[in-house]
Amino acid sequence: MITAQNINLCYDKKTVVWDFDFEVRPGEIVSLIGPNGSGKSTVLKAISRLLKCTCGTVHLDGYDIYKLPTREVAKKLSILSQVHATPPDFTVRELVNYGRVPHQQWYETLNQEDREIVAWAIAQTRLEQFADRTVNSLSGGERQRAWIALALAQRPQVLLLDEPTTFLDICHQIELLDLVKRLNASLGLTVVMVLHDINHAAAYSHRLVVIKDGRKVAEGAPVDVLTPKLLSEVYNVQAEIAYHPKTGKLYFHALGLACAKKELPCNQATA
Amino acid sequence: MNRLLALVLVVALAVITVGCATQTAQPPAVTPTPAAATPTPAAATPAPAAATPAPAAATPTPAAATPTPSTPAPAPSAPAPGPSLTPSPAPVAPAVATLTSTPQPAPQALIPHVFRLVETDGTELVLEEIPRRVVALSVNTAGVLASMGIMPVGMATTARAHHILRDVPQLGTPMSPNIERLRALRPDLVIANIVFKPSLAPIFRQHGLTAYFIDNQRYSDVIANLEMFGRAFFNNADHAQALIDHIRGRERVALAAARGRPQPRVLIIFGTPQAFMLSTQYSYVGEMVTMLGGRNVTEGMTVVRHAQTIPLSMENIIAFNPEIILRISHGSPEQVAQMFQREFTQNPVWGRLDAVRNNRVIDLPPVLFMSNPGLPMIDALEALARFMYP
Amino acid sequence: MTTRSEAQPTAAPRSLRVVKKALVLVLALGLLLTAAVVSLRFGSLSFSTAEIWQALFGGEETLAKIIVLDVRLPRMLVALMVGANLALSGALLQAVMRNPLADPGLTGVSTGAALAGVSIMLVFPQWGALVPFAAFIGGAIACGLVFLLAWKRGLDPIRIILAGVAVNAVFGGGTSLLSILYSDRIQGILMWLNGSIAGRSWHHVRLLAPYTAVALVAAMLCIKPANLLQLGDDAARNLGLNVNVARTVLSFIAAFLAGISVSTVGLIGFIGLIIPHVCRLLIGSDYKFMLPLSALLGSLLLITADAAARTVFRPVELPVGIIMAVVGGPFFLYLLRKGGTYRV
Missing domain, CATH: 3.40.50.1980 (Nitrogenase molybdenum iron protein domain)
Known part of the structure; x- marks a missing residue:
């Protein structure tokens, strides 16, 4: 689906991601985890062509993503950023309508099929009753779902989510992640997301990619990747990994900092 | 155009030569105290000089200049009108109305050391002595002064200055002159345009410069100013009157056409x-x-x-x-x-x-x-x- | 015009919104036409309606006919075009900058045009016929400079605004310098500096019309990218918009709209900033509705203001920009306080 080879990324002159290889297979949920500033979101931007690599390549379905017309990419892939700017008077439906833009010519307006797809996207995200309310009048979780509906209306094969749960309370976090999982299961939608919560990442992903200081540290199924050793190396946290007695899912519990040098910032402790 | 320039030049030369001649030749008759500043009787003399070139001013520059040295016969009574000027003293146009409100010129001969200028807003400037270093920040006024024989020590920057003002230092725009250069000239009077009074008056006050704000935009203003300067500077009212009379004479001819x-x-x-x-x-x-x-x-x-x-x-x-x-x-x-x-x-x-x-x-x-x-x-x-x- | 496909209702409240918006547009169009006709009635000379009627349709060469057909009508048409242009320019720039305070002046167009125009009128008055052309070039240079300075791997709104402030300061300083150096000549150009439609004739209508037509069409083609830019750069890119290209094209069209206006009538501020705002308050921020409404209301405002400029202190003309600032400012404040669906 997506293959990134040997990519280097920098902001201004400062390189933040080095020699990163990455692959996403169709139909899987992959989570990128790592400490703050490790380059997770940067990688996500690179594989969604929002940020151009200084070197290396990103392929989408075998085509170089930077050479594909950006509108073609928009039909296959959708990325949701952390922060959204919604014009204050846009309703949910008006916002979701924009998801159809990549499928229209510049002179075209919504046709019946577009309208149906928009209605479908709204139904998928369970926003029917809010469809004609303004986005800004909704709660944070509903707003996030509205933007996911916009992404769904693009009918993408890959959905990239940049910290989709950040501003949500725990209920809305679970609700959102369940939605992602459901979409993945029912539509076969490939999902790549950046998550902060390791337990969420473990519970909802087929595969994890761990990044630290712009380099890939580990990759694989949650069970294989999440070890106390890795958590100590990457996050400088002493942790206990266990399987929940009821769900059988892996979870971790932080016991404290691995390194006692408290005056050092967390992500420099092992550098 | 040429004729007028010639006229101004002639008048100015005449005034200067006469002024110098009287200053050196004979000590002031009326005022005993400030020796240099007040050559009162001279005021009467340039009148004929100014009057002669008027009809055909283009050519006779040397001719006009020559008679002046011969004339300085001291006129004993100061307020005597220019003798050879034929035009009647009665002004024709209503334009002079504003200036006639100022006091008549007669008593000035008696107190020549008092220098008095009135601004159009009524502000009066009275000085104990007649200023000798005058800066004219209005090009128009610099020319008027020069033709009265009062050569300014500084003026506003202009490309159109009359050539008798060629050597006068130029100090920047009338709106915002270069204060440093202005002060360096140590003027005892700065004449600026009244339009800029609000902005310039406080600056001049700050720098201890004595300033007079002149209204000289219109035709009638220039005549009014001529009269006032004539009375104030060197008591040469008659000289100024001669210039006015000359202007009035030509004016009458021009108006006759209408x-x-x-x-x-x-x-x-x-x-x-x-x-x-x-x-x-x-x-x-x-x-x-x-x-x-x-x-x-x-x-x-x-x-x-x-x-x-x-x-x-x-x-x-x-x-x-x-x-x-x-x-x-x-x-x-x-x-x-x-x-x-x-x-x-x-x-x-x-x-x-x-x-x-x-x-x-x-x-x-x-x-x-x-x-x-x-x-x-x-x-x-x-x-x-x-x-x-x- | 663009409302056709939207007007087919599927859900009641949604169709209501669209109908309401369409109604606002129709109402604005009606108001504009009324104002355009009524403005012919007003001027520093008073004519009766009968005289005006005769002027428009009678064959006789009356004073009223000369004044209505050769003075007021071209003025009204110039105001119509310039008002629409400036409002559209402001609306597009607000999308480009994603900043409600953006106005055509921000791109340097106005100050650049002012400097070029003023230097010709003051320093080289003999080339006065070149003023519109020079003003346009000056505006284009200043605008190009702003975007050149702001460009750094793409156009960032904040950098455009900062570059705009800097370029405006330099060009504005140049204009001030000239007006001080040539203070004796300044009265002659005051009207131009404050924006005036006085003395604009059929010649200017003919000059402005083709450019305006092109620019209007171009502006209407910008509806989709402008809407996408409102969603933020990342979202717009995600939806397949080449953000840098869109920013550049939109800015160019906006600068062109402002440039042709400034070069014909001088500096008229206010419309470009206020009208898009008023439109957002009235009809929402969807450019599909907002952009046409901006054009309509921009024309309406300028026609009305120009009629007032030649009537209020008759027989003296006022620069129309002053009228707009005096009347439009309070009206805008009222709208802001009253609020609407759109809150700033």
Whole structure:
């Protein structure tokens, strides 16, 4: 689906991601985890062509993503950023309508099929009753779902989510992640997301990619990747990994900092 | 034009030579105390010198200059009028009305050490001594002073200065002169334009400069100023009067052209075709047009009292239907004419005006008409009379 | 015009919104046409309606006919075009900058045009015929400079604004310098500096019309990118918009709209900033509705203001920009306080 080879990324002159290889297979949920500033979101931007690599390549379905017309990419892939700017008077439906833009010519307006797809996207995200309310009048979780509906209306094969749960309370976090999982299961939608919560990442992903200081540290199924050793190396946290007695899912519990040098910032402790 | 320059030059030379001659030749007769400053009796003498070149001023520069040294026969009584000047002392135009309100010149001979100038807003400037180092931040006034024999020590920067002012240091714009250079000249009087009084007065006060703010934009202002300077400086009222009389004489001839003729409707355009305003009867050119019997489109229409230029509606211009259009623009008259011609052909409205139909559109040379040039304004008036009554 | 496909209702409240918006547009169009006709009635000379009627349809060469057909009508048409242009320019720039305070002046167009225009009128008055052309070039240079300075791997709104402030300061300083150096000539150009439609004739209508037609069409083609830019750069890119290209094209069209206006009538501020705001308050921020409404209301405002400029202090003309600032400012404040669906 997506293959990134040997990519280097920098902001201004400062390189933040080095020699990163990455692959996403169709139909899987992959989570990128790592400490703050490790380059997770940067990688996500690179594989969604929002940020151009200084070197290396990103392929989408075998085509170089930077050479594909950006509108073609928009039909296959959708990325949701952390922060959204919604014009204050846009309703949910008006916002979701924009998801159809990549499928229209510049002179075209919504046709019946577009309208149906928009209605479908709204139904998928369970926003029917809010469809004609303004986005800004909704709660944070509903707003996030509205933007996911916009992404769904693009009918993408890959959905990239940049910290989709950040501003949500725990209920809305679970609700959102369940939605992602459901979409993945029912539509076969490939999902790549950046998550902060390791337990969420473990519970909802087929595969994890761990990044630290712009380099890939580990990759694989949650069970294989999440070890106390890795958590100590990457996050400088002493942790206990266990399987929940009821769900059988892996979870971790932080016991404290691995390194006692408290005056050092967390992500420099092992550098 | 040339004639007038020559006149100014001659008058100035005459005054200077006479002034020097009297200063060196004979000690002041009336005032015993300040020896140098007050050569009172000299004031009477230049009158004939100024009067002679007037009729044909273009050529006789040396001729006019020669008689002056011979004349300084001390006139014993100061207030005597210039003897050889034929014109009557009665002023013709109403323009002098403002200045006659100041006290008559007679008592000045008795207290010559008091120097007195009055601003149009009523502010009075009284000095114990007659200033000797004068800076004129108005080019027009610098010229007027020079022709009275009072050479300023500094003036505003200009490209149009008369050549007798060639060596006078130029100090920047009239609006914001270079204060450092101004102070370095150690003037005992700074004459600035009254328009800039609000901004300049506090600065001058701060620097301890004595300032007089002059109103010299209109024709009548220049005559009023001449009279006032004549009384104030060197007590040379008669000398100033001679200049005034000369101007009045030519003025009468110019005005005679208008007598008995129908009063034309006149439109005075100031600016470029892209953005112009109309000069009112209170402006320099507007006043002269009124003197010559023209009816200005702006008469009775000013919203701001005594505004010199107003943006009048095109509709009123059409309704007024001027018979003569006078255009004042910076830039060479030919090019401006061309430019207006284009506007006039592009905008059919102009073509309906009598002035355009009868080809009575005149581009006034900016040197004389852009702003008041000082004494050469009489040339402007004469030219205007010729334009209006060909 | 663009409302056709939207007007087919599927859900009641949604169709209501669209109908309401369409109604606002129709109402604005009606108001504009009314104002356009009524404005012919007003001027520094008063004519009766009968005289005006005769002027428009009678064959006789009356004073009223000359004034209505050759003075007021071209003025009204110039105001119509310039008002629409400036409002569209402001609306597009607010999308480009994603900043409600953006106005055509921000791109340097106005100050660049002012400096070029003023230097010709003051220093080289003999080339006065070149003022519109020079003003346009000056505006284009200043605008190009702003975008050149702001460009750094793409156009960032904040950098555009900062570059705009800097370029405006330099060009504005140049204009001030000239007006001080040539203070004796300044009266002649005051009207232009404050924006005036006085004295604009059929010649200017003919000059402006083709450019305006092109620019209007171009502006209407910008509806989709403008809407996408409102969603933020990342979202717009995600939806397949080349954000840098869109910013550049929109800015160019906006600068062109402002440039042709400034070069014909001088500096008229206010419309470009206020009208898009008013439109957002009235009809929402969807450019599909907002952009046409901006054009309509921009024309409406300028026609009305110009009629007032030649009437209020008749027979003296006021620069129309002053009228707009005096009347439009309070009206805008009222709208802001009253609020609407759109809150700033």
